[in-house]
Amino acid sequence: MFAFQTSPLDRHGDSRHRPQFIAQRLQKPETRFLPVIKQSIATKVDANQASPMWLDYQQLTAITPHIEDKHLIYLGEYDSCDYFTFRLKSQSAMERLSSLGDKFELTELRQLLKNLPPEQAHICNVAVAIEHWHNTHQHCGVCGHQTFATDAGFVRNCSNQECQTQHFPRTDSAVICAITYEDKLLLGRQQSWPEKLFSVIAGFVEPGETLEQAVTREAFEETGIKINDVRYYGSQPWPFPQSLMIGFTAKAVSEKIDLMDEELEQARWFTREEVNRLVDNEEMFLPFKHSISRTLIDQWLNRNK
């Protein structure tokens, strides 16, 4: 199964806007804080394996002496422990983090996934996604003034008294689809991808579209293939940087491929035998194991075998 299907956090959406609630959670000895920056998480490296560097309150204030509650994002509660994240901003904070004792490094969440239990993967996913949102919404999209965080990091308010627009975290909807024709699967690759990597067809939903319309449009624009029987498969939050992948299967009504919009440098039909042989011979690589794209391909490979 693909990553991020477990959602153990109680986000306390009804209470997190209250400063007293957050203050009380901050004082609990079990509460933990995760330093993040962009797509990376502070990790401690033990026996060559990286794991998230969860800090207690004392360690938090040791590395960021001037931190205020408003800099902390409340992720939620899981198993009687409350989790916060914050942005690791300065070089000096990083140096102080190094001095805490454990061997420390910044690791991209994607690299950590294979070692993380599903609950930890989910919490880290929320941390990286919301930190990215804060980082890219420092200014109001309506009037351009600076924004500031409220509601324990789940709202940003415009500082312009005449505007006061509230901004909420957003995700980008993207569709991804395993398109089959008889016993073959349509796989393609973009020029910018690592060599030999192939995947199923994907693209962002455009304004005014249903998800099914987006799948149909993307398939046609990228490969010239018309499809029907579009069926929902599942979804996956994909915080790289802020997508929600919505998976489908569909059947092609024609076989001829035309790379119309040139987004793909290559696309063609593959049989199961071909994919298995090419992968075994390292002549083809499939997407990251924890992704919904890989799961769609693996499921097709195993079916009717």
Ligand SMILES: [Zn+2]
């Ligand atoms: Zn504004």
